[in-house]
Amino acid sequence: MSRWKVLPAELDPRVRQLVVRLRRLKDHSGLSIRQLAARTGYSAKSWERYLGARSLPPAQALEALAQVCGEDPARLLALREVAAEGWTALPERPLMTSHLPSPESAPRSPERRALRIALVAGSVSLVLAVSSAVLVTIRIMDADNSGGPGASSTATTRSAAPLAAPTAASPYPCRIQRTDGLWYAGNSRTQQENLAVGNTGPDVAEAQCLLRRAGISPGGIDGIFGPLTEHAVKQFQKRSGLVVDGMVGPHTWKALRG
Incomplete structure (x- = not known):
């Protein structure tokens, strides 16, 4: 069982819910960060950021994690969509687990933090736009397959x-x-x-x-x-x-x- 660093109090509850779920899945799998990276195709550093609430994981990373852990990907994707609405990037922090080192983080200037927040906000907007397109496509396909009057x-x-x-x-x-x-x-x-x-x-x-x-x-x-x-x-x-x-x-x- 990993010894996780306590999440910051200012973290949005929607983001906290997603990160806690990811940490539980990782612990339940019994895999180390490196093993998880090898099984999902996403680097160990990426998973450190996702599990430390420093970066919003992409949908494909959650699908790969669900495949490895036997989880329903739809549930993780739903949690991610909710978390994206309240996402605010946190400063880089070491991910405290029993098997990972804890290097000291260099202080970040307000300008760099503002730039990082702006980049994350843009990424979230793009993800929401793509998600909307997916939902519209699925509804169109369902309507066509139903053999209704317009078929x-x-x-x-x-x-x-x-x-x-x-x-x-x-x-x-x-x-x-x-x-x-x-x-x-x-x-x-x-x-x-x-x-x-x-x-x-x-x-x-x-x-x-x-x-x-x-x-x-x-x-x-x-x-x-x-x-x-x-x-x-x-x-x-x-x-x-x-x-x-x-x-x-x-x-x-x-x-x-x-």
Whole structure:
């Protein structure tokens, strides 16, 4: 069990709720910070900032943590959205645990603190905008799949708002659209390419977007076929009645696009 540093009294309760939940999941997993970094793909320093309430964790980091800890990602994402509304960056502080060093923090000038707060506020605004686009897209897709009065019986092309915008950490977008009865995400149109652990590129990003569209998180949309993506593929194959081998081939592509 980690010996956590007490969170500052001035910390917003919504942020405190998220950080406390993350700390409990980390303790329950029995993993060290370095092990958690290796399992999620986010660096140990990043997790120190997230668990020390010095940085708001990105949604993809929470999805990866949920995958590792067996937690419902929707719950963590909901806590994050609430915390983002009350987020104010705290000065850099050492994360006090039983297995981490406690280096002295250099004093920060008011100018640097103001700049940091402005940058975080901009990031939060961007995250909220993307989240709104995701909710609108899901509602549109649900309405189309319900077969209501506005549904068309002929093959059509429909573009939806992007499910995920490209960022420095995730260079591939997820622009879901349905064309001639097949789903596409804007990264690749392949239906035959064989993918497995170790593959990289837009074909992998396409599969990751389609897995997310199917309601199964592959981790980040980074174009890297790693353990999280393999696990998501196996879940999808099991649900679709396919051979569960963790590889994306013609049969899995057909099910993803159908």
